[in-house]
Amino acid sequence: ETWLLLEYCDMGSLMDAINKTWFRSCSKGPANMRMVLVTAHEMTAGLSFLHSQGLVHGDLSSGNVLLASSPDSPHGFSVKISDFGLSRNMDIQSRIETKTTGTVNYMPPEVLSDGIVSKAADVYAFGVLVWEIVCGVRAWEGLTPPQVMLAVACQHKQLAFPNWVPTEIAKLCHECMEADPQQRPTFKELERRLGNHLGKLQATDSMDLKNFRALSCP
Known part of the structure; x- marks a missing residue:
């Protein structure tokens, strides 16, 4: 008999946090970058x-990113990647073809059209996340799965960011959502670049994120 001991993520999923507007001071206000x-x-x-x-995770989505309370974190929680039911070992192959895929809203063109999964597919899903x-809304909201497939795989449409989003952040995410998987950055590069952006922002912003969710609109 096998037992699994798993960490309890008491703050739900990233999807829950988005729906509860944890990343903004009011439902229609800009996100706290x-x-x-x-x-x-x-x-x-x-x-x-x-x-x-x-x-390769293979099914990265807002429902598969969990949040656990963390008093040491600047925003009160730590992020946990979960649900590895569609994960694959890519040690030998750089990409594989599969008929079993994840959530349509997070799939890149090559997965939607050819079922080709690689590390770059996870990067695309991260950009959507x-x-x-x-x-503060679900990607491609209002479109049916076939319409999403048409927009992404055939028309190569990208999600547009609001004008208030810093240009360098929007650019980084659009690189993640490039139609050509070879043009997408790696997570190692993304970790470095986001760390640099965060360092610059922290140098000019002393806001206490632990109190952010207590703020209200005037």
Whole structure:
């Protein structure tokens, strides 16, 4: 008999946090970019480690990123990557073809059209995740799965960021969502770049993120 001892993530999923507007002071206000960057940076650290072990997640989504209370974290929680039911070992092959895929809203063109999974597919899904955190809504909201497939795989459409998002952050995420998987950055590079952006932001922003969710609109 086998037992699994798993950590309890008491703050739910990233999807829950987005729906509860934890990343903004009010439902229609802009996201707190420092909080967004801290969360995104934690995700890249976990995914960078996963890829360094030769593994591809294969189903990265806001429902599969869990949050656990962490008093040492600047925003009150730590990020945990979960649900490895579709993960694959890529030690030998740089990409594989599969008929079993993840959530359509997070799939890149090569997965939607050809079922080709690689580390770059996880990077694409990460770009979509950051877009959702920033915008506070589900990617491709209002479109059916076939419509999403048409927009991404055939028309190569990208999700657009609001004008208030810093240009360098929007650019980084658009690189993650490039139609050509060879043009997407690695998680190791993303971890470094996000760390640099976060360092610059922290140097000019002393806001206490632990109190951020207690703020209200005037």
